[in-house]
Amino acid sequence: MRGTTGIEFLGSDRFRTDATPINGSRTMPAQIHEARRQIEHRIWDPDAETLPRDGIEALQLERLRELVTRVARVPFYRDHFAHREIGPHSIRSLADVRRLPLTTKDDLRRQHPFGFLAVPRKALARIHGSSGTTGRPTFVAYTARDLETWSNLCARFLVAGGLRPEHTAQVAFGYGLFTGGFGLHYGIERVGAAIIPAAAGNTRRQIEIMRDLDPEVLICTPSYALTIADSARELGIDPRSLPIRFGHFGGEPWTEDMRREIEDQLDIAAFNNYGLSEVIGPGVSGECPERTGMHIQEDHFLVECLDPESLEPVPEGEPGELVISTLTREAMPLIRYRTRDIARLYREPCACGRRTTRMSRITGRTDDMLIIRGVNVFPSQIEEALLRVEGTTPHYLIEVSRPGTLDEVHVKVEIRPEIFSDRMDRMQALCERISREINTVAGIRAHVDLVEPRSIERFVGKAKRVLDRRNLGE
């Protein structure tokens, strides 16, 4: 189905020809040049994705009012609204969203596990989880319709970034409570492409599967894409000879430099997408072939970009914290959820024909959360792990680096008389025990470096617990 404009639409019954034509001469820093990596513009859901600005905003306003009505079933919001006499009538324009309360991860945790449920428990179709500041995950619930929405949202960015029904996609994301695996899985299925649910890990096997089954598409974290390239070279295989033509990468922050690395090493086009479990998972936004930011699915999410201190909107194009209202979520709708992710928003039209707001890469966090090989880790989890080992010190430092393609974590712990032994085997066992506890609480493998007393810098007030050497900013 090819429209007269050259934009092909994949949503079978949603063929339309009035989308903005592609301006092929526009040069972009991240534009794809090589033929093998060329991705044609296509739109999965043109009715929604190419709405004009006034159409998007009218729909958002209508849905925001509905959301305010819907969340009144959640005690957290009901109480807040009752105090301030807030109701759907309070929302006369989109700017009125700022009359509504913010929701934080702490709020979600205080209502553990299902205080934010806006539907009866029996209406749930799936439950995922996201890691929290302690060992306990925050659960995220979905109705059947939420899952349907989610699949379509993933289908949108997958199609924008090259996925076609005739393709085969290898999913090397973890399948489990983590939303990455299943989110992308059902998005690919929705598009009609074939899925290889290879799941995370066993890199050699991933490469064998690729060589046997010729998938065109790779889905994983950006750092894992580089690990696959490394591993192929170790096996004497040129990574550029692998059948993959493009990939959708997410689950951890990455940079333009890393994109160039991935594209050069694997000879593919690499696309970025964004989402977080609390609001739905992947599918909040994703790139089109212009790759000048990720298109936010604004018919489902109202995204604000706020100064994290004043909580006032930042000027367009300036970095701020993304705050998301889930316009259509049924099971766990959230109002103004503070993502703690820092990015910039751009509202000018994109050459691809979509009129939705685009967001930059995530360039930082407003809290101390770290993303290590796709796993969310809070320094407080490391502290909790240390507390489980008697005699370890309250003085520790988490050092994160990326010496090759993968994140590495070193936890420096000061030695104390209570845990010091003249026996080397005991000292090594101590390191291993701390490392095991960290793995249990935070789900990551960390190297434990014992250091001399008072060698970790002391701070007045809030201690600096993290040294991130990965350089993940813009």
Place this chain on the structure above:
Amino acid sequence: MKLQQLSLFLENRPGRLGAPLEAIAKEGINILTLSLADTAQFGILRLIVREWDKAKQVLEDAGWVVNLTEVVAVDVLDRPGGLAEALAVLEGAGLNIEYMYAFSLRRGDKAILIFRFEDPDRAIAVLLEKGLHVVDGDELLSVVSG
């Protein structure tokens, strides 16, 4: 007959070994022998000194984490098989050796070995029973003074 050994924790980076030794030397405390066990990341320095209590204080005041352990010094014939014989005796008695190292000085045709046993008292009893010579602190000092 047991000797007091000081152990201290060191990070494995250049210059770290010198600092505690200097601190002790500055107080005029003689080091009888030392050994270092290390990994790529950290080391355990074990010291036998003339005035262990004073040395411990000096090191702790300077910020080191110091551990006190009882070890046993044994002299064996300094010839091929000398050590093997001594080890055979210990093994035969089912004594657990946590680690051992050689004393820096010899006494005549004998080498002095320092053993860290799980149970030093039982080890001394066995050693004496088997006719091995356990060197006590005063003897060690005399060796050092020559």
